Amino acid sequence: MTTGFVWHERYAWHDLGSGAGPLRAGGWIEPGEPHAEHPATKRRIRNLLDASGLLPRLALLTPRPATEEQLLRFHTPQYLSRVRELSAGEGGSVGLDGWVGRGSYEVAALAAGGTITAIDAVLDGAVDNAYALVRPCGHHAEPAEGKGFCIFGNLVLGAMHARDARGIERIAVVDWDVHHGNGTQAAFYDDPSVLTISVHQDGVFPPASGSVHEKGAGAGVGTNINVPLPPGSGGGAYRDAFERVVIPALHRFRPDLLLVASGFDANGFDPMSRQLLSSEDFRRMARSVRELADELCGGRLVLSHEGGYHTGVVPFCGLAVLEELSGERTEVQDPFVPLLANSPWQSLQPHQRAAVDAAVAAAPLLA
Numbered sequence: 001m002t003t004g005f006v007w008h009e010r011y012a013w014h015d016l017g018s019g020a021g022p023l024r025a026g027g028w029i030e031p032g033e034p035h036a037e038h039p040a041t042k043r044r045i046r047n048l049l050d051a052s053g054l055l056p057r058l059a060l061l062t063p064r065p066a067t068e069e070q071l072l073r074f075h076t077p078q079y080l081s082r083v084r085e086l087s088a089g090e091g092g093s094v095g096l097d098g099w100v101g102r103g104s105y106e107v108a109a110l111a112a113g114g115t116i117t118a119i120d121a122v123l124d125g126a127v128d129n130a131y132a133l134v135r136p137c138g139h140h141a142e143p144a145e146g147k148g149f150c151i152f153g154n155l156v157l158g159a160m161h162a163r164d165a166r167g168i169e170r171i172a173v174v175d176w177d178v179h180h181g182n183g184t185q186a187a188f189y190d191d192p193s194v195l196t197i198s199v200h201q202d203g204v205f206p207p208a209s210g211s212v213h214e215k216g217a218g219a220g221v222g223t224n225i226n227v228p229l230p231p232g233s234g235g236g237a238y239r240d241a242f243e244r245v246v247i248p249a250l251h252r253f254r255p256d257l258l259l260v261a262s263g264f265d266a267n268g269f270d271p272m273s274r275q276l277l278s279s280e281d282f283r284r285m286a287r288s289v290r291e292l293a294d295e296l297c298g299g300r301l302v303l304s305h306e307g308g309y310h311t312g313v314v315p316f317c318g319l320a321v322l323e324e325l326s327g328e329r330t331e332v333q334d335p336f337v338p339l340l341a342n343s344p345w346q347s348l349q350p351h352q353r354a355a356v357d358a359a360v361a362a363a364p365l366l367a
C-alpha cells in the first residue's frame with residue numbers, strides 16, 4: 001500500500017495575523033495572540049509524521065498550483081480578481097470570516113492545486129490513496145465568496161477536475177470536519193453525479209446552514225445529505241452516523257472516486273467545537289472510508305485537509321489517519337486518548353440517536 005502525501009512549506013506562510021479564536025484582533029480584542037487558524041496545527045501534523053518515522057514511508061507529492069482555468073470551474077472571474085488584488089496589496093476580507101493576506105492568492109492556488117495533485121496521483125495509479133495536508137482550508141468557500149478561513153474550494157475543484165479533465169463519472173465527498181461543508185454542498189447541489197455528505201456539529205458554522213432538509217435541488221435531489229449532530233457528541237454518535245447514514249449511502253450511490261474533507265476540529269479539546277472525538281475515532285473513520293473505497297471504487301480515496309485547531313491533539317489525529325491509510329503503524333501512542341475515552345458521554349445518547357434518525361428519515365437515498 002502506497003499513500004501519497006502533499007505538504008508544502010508555503011502552506012504555513014498564509015497569515016491571518018493576530019486574533020482571538022475565530023476573530024481577528026481589533027476593536028476590543030487585544031492584539032498579540034495568534035488567530036485560531038494559524039499554521040502550527042498543520043505544520044505539527046507534518047512534524048509528528050516526521051518524528052514518528054512515518055513520513056519517509058509515504059510517497060511525497062509535490063503540489064502544483066491550480067491554474068486560473070481550474071479555479072474558474074467553481075469560482076467567478078470577479079472573485080478571482082478580488083482575491084488577486086487583495087493578495088497583491090495589503091489583504092482584506094472576502095466574506096464571513098474569509099480573509100486574504102499578502103500573498104495568499106498564490107498559497108490558496110497551491111492548496112487547491114495540492115488537492116488536484118493528490119487526486120491525479122491516485123487516478124494515475126502512482127499511489128493507492130493520498131492525503132493532501134493543504135492550507136488554507138476549502139470546504140466553506142463559495143463561488144464568489146471566501147468564508148470560514150477558506151479562500152478556494154480545494155476539494156470542490158479537485159472533484160471538478162476529476163470529472164471534467166479525467167472523466168470520472170460518479171464522485172462522493174464525505175466531510176467529517178466539525179463545521180458544515182456548505183461550499184461543497186453549494187457546488188454540487190443540483191448535480192446527481194456527486195454525492196455530498198456532511199457530518200457536523202449542529203449550528204456552528206456557517207450560521208443557519210447544514211440542516212437535514214437541505215437535500216439537493218432539481219436532478220440532484222437526494223444527493224446532498226447532512227447529519228447535524230448535537231454538541232457533546234462522541235465516538236458513539238459518530239459511529240451511529242457512519243453505520244446508518246454514511247456507509248449505506250455510499251453503498252447505494254456507488255462512487256468511482258471517494259473524497260474526504262478531513263477536519264480534526266471535532267476532537268474533544270478543540271477550541272472551535274464542543275464534540276468529544278479522539279484520534280482513535282478519526283482512525284476508525286479513516287478505516288471505514290478506506291474499506292468503502294476498496295469495496296466500491298478500486299481503493300480510489302483522497303483526503304484533503306480542512307480544520308482542526310488544538311495544536312496538541314490535532315497532530316495525533318493526523319498521524320492516526322495517515323497510519324490507517326498507509327497500513328503502517330508507528331510506535332507513537334496518543335497521550336490524549338485516555339483523557340477522552342473515559343468520559344461516560346462517549347456512548348450514543350438518545351438525543352444523538354434521534355439526530356441520526358432525522359438524517360436517515362430525510363434522505364431519499366436511504367429510503
Ligand code: ZN
Nearest residue numbers: 177179263307
Ligand atoms: Zn471546521
